Amino acid sequence: MNNWQRMVWDQRELFLQGFVVTLQVCAVAFVCALLGGLLLALVRMKLPPLRPLAVILIEFFRATPVLVQLLWVNYVWPELIGWPNSFFTAACVALALQSSGYLAETFRGALEAIPRGQFEAAGSLGISRTRAFLRIALPQMLLDAAPSIGNQFTVIVKSSALVSVIAVPDLMFESQKLVNRWYEPIEILTATAAIYIGFIFLMSWALARVAGALRRRFGLGAN
Amino acid sequence: MSENLREVLDLSLFWEYRTVLLKGLWMSLGVFAASAVLALAVGLGVALLRVGRNAWLRRYAVLHTEVARNAPDYIMIVWVHFVLPLLVGKLIGQRLEFNPFYSAVIALAFVYSGYFAETFRAGIEAIPRGHVEAGQALGMSPRRITWRLVLPQVVRRMLPESTNQFISMFKATSIVSLIAVPDLMYQVSMISSQEMRPLPLYTGAALVYFVIVFCAATALQAFSSRWRSKVYA
Numbered sequence: 001m002n003n004w005q006r007m008v009w010d011q012r013e014l015f016l017q018g019f020v021v022t023l024q025v026c027a028v029a030f031v032c033a034l035l036g037g038l039l040l041a042l043v044r045m046k047l048p049p050l051r052p053l054a055v056i057l058i059e060f061f062r063a064t065p066v067l068v069q070l071l072w073v074n075y076v077w078p079e080l081i082g083w084p085n086s087f088f089t090a091a092c093v094a095l096a097l098q099s100s101g102y103l104a105e106t107f108r109g110a111l112e113a114i115p116r117g118q119f120e121a122a123g124s125l126g127i128s129r130t131r132a133f134l135r136i137a138l139p140q141m142l143l144d145a146a147p148s149i150g151n152q153f154t155v156i157v158k159s160s161a162l163v164s165v166i167a168v169p170d171l172m173f174e175s176q177k178l179v180n181r182w183y184e185p186i187e188i189l190t191a192t193a194a195i196y197i198g199f200i201f202l203m204s205w206a207l208a209r210v211a212g213a214l215r216r217r218f219g220l221g222a223n
Numbered sequence: 224m225s226e227n228l229r230e231v232l233d234l235s236l237f238w239e240y241r242t243v244l245l246k247g248l249w250m251s252l253g254v255f256a257a258s259a260v261l262a263l264a265v266g267l268g269v270a271l272l273r274v275g276r277n278a279w280l281r282r283y284a285v286l287h288t289e290v291a292r293n294a295p296d297y298i299m300i301v302w303v304h305f306v307l308p309l310l311v312g313k314l315i316g317q318r319l320e321f322n323p324f325y326s327a328v329i330a331l332a333f334v335y336s337g338y339f340a341e342t343f344r345a346g347i348e349a350i351p352r353g354h355v356e357a358g359q360a361l362g363m364s365p366r367r368i369t370w371r372l373v374l375p376q377v378v379r380r381m382l383p384e385s386t387n388q389f390i391s392m393f394k395a396t397s398i399v400s401l402i403a404v405p406d407l408m409y410q411v412s413m414i415s416s417q418e419m420r421p422l423p424l425y426t427g428a429a430l431v432y433f434v435i436v437f438c439a440a441t442a443l444q445a446f447s448s449r450w451r452s453k454v455y456a
Binding site: 065076176189200 | 289295298301394395396400401415
């Protein structure tokens with residue numbers, strides 16, 4: 001019990017600091033994944049000349065492991081295109097890649113499920129195509145995709161532990177630093193695992209409820 | 224820029240190190256196969272406990288599933304490699320250390336057993352009640368009903384659908400390089416730090432994983448839809 005006090009409770013500020021970084025990485029990556037997924041889906045469906053490129057990117061993002069993407073973005077991109085210039089940015093981009101691939105497919109399905117008649121109705125009312133997409137299609141797509149959007153957020157949080165590999169000071173990084181200070185992994189790593197598991201459990205439970213409530217409120221079956 | 228691009232696409236290093244890389248790939252597949260078999264077995268066991276009659280075992284099954292499904296792979300691998308041997312060692316009063324390969328297999332099998340347990344449970348619950356009742360009416364014992372009536376249908380129905388889980392499991396095996404299991408990613412990192420040329424190596428690694436996963440996913444999907452139509456024709 002003494003060890004728990006000394007190595008976990010007394011270090012709570014360090015744990016908290018790492019946890020905040022984890023949250024930051026995940027939040028940025030999640031927003032990037034949403035925008036990237038939307039962009040990929042739209043390019044794939046609406047811009048025929050760029051379609052093969054979008055398909056290749058989507059399949060590539062979906063079929064490569066997160067760790068490989070992380071190292072690839074972190075070591076190859078800066079040399080190739082001069083960006084990202086920090087570990088934090090590289091971590092956010094890499095975590096976003098995989099989810100943007102999955103979300104692109106979800107959005108595509110959601111957009112295809114919207115009846116054509118709605119766009120025709122919008123057109124006959126003189127609503128511009130951009131406006132019709134933003135005000136009519138997009139809200140329905142997001143609602144339809146809500147469960148998998150929430151799911152992707154938990155996937156991002158789970159993969160985020162890997163960013164410690166490229167020295168982003170997240171929760172896993174801080175806890176491994178503590179392990180290396182004392183060579184006493186039992187309490188520190190168990191506490192870290194418990195924090196991750198507890199947080200992801202609560203997160204996925206809450207997100208599933210929010211998605212269900214939203215869908216019910218706007219007249220879709222909870223899924 | 225163009226020089227960098229040429230460097231990225233220069234995969235001659237891959238050819239030079241082909242024997243080591245192939246050995247790494249072989250190890251990746253070994254980790255995958257071992258943890259997939261273990262995860263399926265544990266997942267099936269947990270699913271059976273979950274629909275079983277003993278309340279405590281049911282509670283354990285729920286706990287197991289929830290912990291496994293919410294644990295990040297990397298955290299679990301590190302925990303199993305560095306903490307579990309110490310705990311077991313304390314229990315049996317002996318110093319203990321796990322071979323990284325076993326740690327990797329145990330951790331991955333644990334995490335994915337949660338997903339497989341849910342898949343199996345959904346399959347078991349989808350079997351019409353009448354089948355079990357028919358078995359009882361014919362005087363079959365509960366165990367015989369499970370093994371001869373329920374499980375064959377479950378496996379046939381669920382295995383094709385767990386394609387995605389197998390795919391993400393194979394992708395997750397790249398993480399085991401971080402505890403020094405000499406898999407493909409580990410060899411790539413080693414060569415990269417030796418040659419100081421990360422560009423072609425990491426790009427090549429990404430391409431290798433892409434080709435394997437993409438082909439496997441496409442083939443498995445085609446196979447499973449064929450199998451389904453055969454089973455339920």
